Amino acid sequence: MIHFNQVSVVYADARTPALDGVDLTVPEGELCLLVGPSGAGKSTLLGAVSGLVPHFTGGTLHGTVTVDGRDTRTHRPRELADLVGTVGQDPLAHFVTDTVEDELAYGMESLGIAPDTMRRRVEETLDLLGLADLRHRPLSTLSGGQQQRVAIGSVLTPHPKVLVLDEPTSALDPAAAEEVLSVLQRLVHDLGTTVLLAEHRLERVVQYADTVVLLPGRGRPPVIGSPAEVMAVSPVHPPVVGLGRAAGWSPLPLSVRDARRRASELRARLVGEPPASRAAEAAEPVAEPVATVTSLGVLRGTVPALDGVTLGLSRGEVVALMGRNGAGKSTLLRTLVGLHKPTSGRVTVGGVVPHRTPATELTRRVGLVPQDPRDLLYATTVRGECANADVDAGAAPGTCRDLVLRLLPGIDDDVHPRDLSEGQRLVLALAVVLTARPPLLLLDEPTRGLDYAAKARLVTVVRELAEQGHTTVLATHDVELAAELADRVVILADGEVVADGPTADVVTSSPAFAPQVAKVLHPQPWLTVHQVERALGAAS
Structure with missing residues (x-):
């Protein structure tokens, strides 16, 4: 054909x-x-x-x-x-x-x-x-x-x-x-x-x-x-293939079902080797609030997008915001940067009300990378985009470009942003926002268009920001990213919060949001291939 x-x-x-x-x-x-x-x-x-x-x-x-x-x-x-x-x-x-x-x-x-x-x-x-x-x-x-x-x-x-x-x-x-x-x-x-x-x-x-x-x-x-x-x-390769490589399986499994059929011996090897928690891998979030959302309601036209949402975000915390399409995730992020005015309730970010705060002041408190990264890109070259970001953020020349190279090496300085792939545009927009190092970083579908290597580099950058006290909220359908990165998962449904708790507790309680490793090794509490690899290395 x-x-x-x-x-x-x-x-x-x-x-x-x-x-x-x-x-x-x-x-x-x-x-x-x-x-x-x-x-x-x-x-x-x-x-x-x-x-x-x-x-x-x-x-x-x-x-x-x-x-x-x-x-x-x-x-x-x-x-x-x-x-x-x-x-x-x-x-x-x-x-x-x-x-x-x-x-x-x-x-x-x-x-x-x-x-x-x-x-x-x-x-x-x-x-x-x-x-x-x-x-x-x-x-x-x-x-x-x-x-x-x-x-x-x-x-x-x-x-x-x-x-x-x-x-x-x-x-x-x-x-x-x-x-x-x-x-x-x-x-x-x-x-x-x-x-x-x-x-x-x-x-x-x-x-x-x-x-x-x-x-x-x-x-x-x-x-x-x-x-x-x-x-x-x-x-x-997907996590289930990585798990097969770590366990030495041949042929490698391609699906959760294939892996579960072969996982009994691996589960036995992992008994008594509890996975490292996110709290053990990174500093505990500080209780200091960065943003608060209280009984928030938002209408999009005549459609209720959020209804009675109450949420607190602490310094140094990484939160995954999940839920089906149309649940209100993007609306919540956009409300936090003042793009939507609440119809009820209250939102504060860094002590100010977003929709009443001038953009120049608000960008020092919160930054949003939207689903469509072109909304943030207006220069004719990658070099120009990075130079503008450095000036806007008051950062040293080359700061934004260094972030781009770190997240996705190989992007040409002279290429027009519209000629980049979707993943490359996303990385450029992410670097533009990160250059200002806002205390609260909001990422809407941040792994769309990113391969596994680029996603791993994003995880590293966000973890470093968390260690430095920055708070990150990721609106995502990527359950593997949430398992790898988030301290906490909040699930929205029809504009309401239906779950809010530690990542391991929330994602493993729902088949729809459980990562592949959790499905394969259930009922043991493993979430990622990295956790399994560390445990196998410690046991050998």
């Missing part, structure tokens, strides 16, 4: 090719997973299938890419629209209408599909993706995860032969991600749809893949094989 023959892509002024000599065949009715570090060329490879590369992105494509016999060099994206459905990393860039139902129907209208068929497919897709209650909602009022589900649904309704998805579960809560992946499985197994997707959260998807393509980056050739073959050598 999809054939790459010696494909290379070189962008103007780039020092190295984005892709170099790729040979790849994806048969009809297979799910092919692209993995690799941020900036390795995954989005470029996906764009070459849909025709966006090079027709819309620029650059030079060498070699040939054919999809169901059509050469993407001679067929522009609109001439592939009936064949290839594409969802990029940014769902907002995908939308062309105003409401959920209209967006689901638009692609079919463009292809001239009969109205009665359109109506049936819209209803099917609303049910498949859990969007029925949102059908009349304006797209602008949806959460990031809800927007992502609508974007996926809009390319499902025309029933393309090929689906190209760039991080389709990155903004979805665990339950919604499972729903989307089950839909993709049905399309592959029952309808013979060919799915090519890139995803950093491999714990969600690797067990469903037929083929895995590892793009190492830096001009090195791709590694192609079965999931087990590639995961055995891949530098990026």
Whole structure:
């Protein structure tokens, strides 16, 4: 169905090719997973299938890419629209209408599909993706995860032969991600749809893949094989694979079920070796309050987004804010920086009321990295963005650039921020906010687009900030990040706090929010591969 023959892509002024000599065949009715570090060329490879590369992105494509016999060099994206459905990393860039139902129907209208068929497919897709209650909602009022589900649904309704998805579960809560992946499985197994997707959260998807393509980056050739073959050598792998490596299992497990079947001996080895707690790994948070939220209510239009939320944030604390899409996580963060005015209750940050405080004063107390990092980026180069951040924060020249290099080495100083990958843009925005070193740091989906290595570096930076007394709140669906980093987890549902406590207590009590290691080693209280590795090392 999809054939790459010696494909290379070189962008103007780039020092190295984005892709170099790729040979790849994806048969009809297979799910092919692209993995690799941020900036390795995954989005470029996906764009070459849909025709966006090079027709819309620029650059030079060498070699040939054919999809169901059509050469993407001679067929522009609109001439592939009936064949290839594409969802990029940014769902907002995908939308062309105003409401959920209209967006689901638009692609079919463009292809001239009969109205009665359109109506049936819209209803099917609303049910498949859990969007029925949102059908009349304006797209602008949806959460990031809800927007992502609508974007996926809009390319499902025309029933393309090929689906190209760039991080389709990155903004979805665990339950919604499972729903989307089950839909993709049905399309592959029952309808013979060919799915090519890139995803950093491999714990969600690797067990469903037929083929895995590892793009190492830096001009090195791709590694192609079965999931087990590639995961055995891949530098990026899900926690369950890391657990298998630590335990010496062969072949490596790809799913929690595979690992649990082999974990009895490992559980026996870990008896009497309690995991190191977060309190033992880092300094205890100081009781000094940084922010307080009391009986907070917020309306988004006529929709109650928060209702009676009471929360205290202490100095040096790392808090993971979790819950399903639309639960109110982003609204709470935005209220803490004064972007939403409470309709009831009270919010104070550093002794001031955010929505009544001038922005120049508030930024010395709190910084927010939003889901869309472009909201913070306005310079024409990475160098310019970093220089502006240093000036705005009153920091020494080079402070922001040093943070960028530390979080994600290899970003070119002269590249325009819009030409970065989603993960690279996020790192740049994060560095811009961190340059000011605010006492309270708010991160909205901070690992979206980040590979495991970049995520590990983020964990290190946030822990260092906590040791220095900075407080961090992460609104995230990444249960592995919460297990690795957070002292405390707060779960929101329909705008209300339904759980608030130590990470180990909260995440292990909920199958939806439990990390892979906790599921494999249940009922023992292990959360991360690092904890297990330390215990095994101490026992040997």
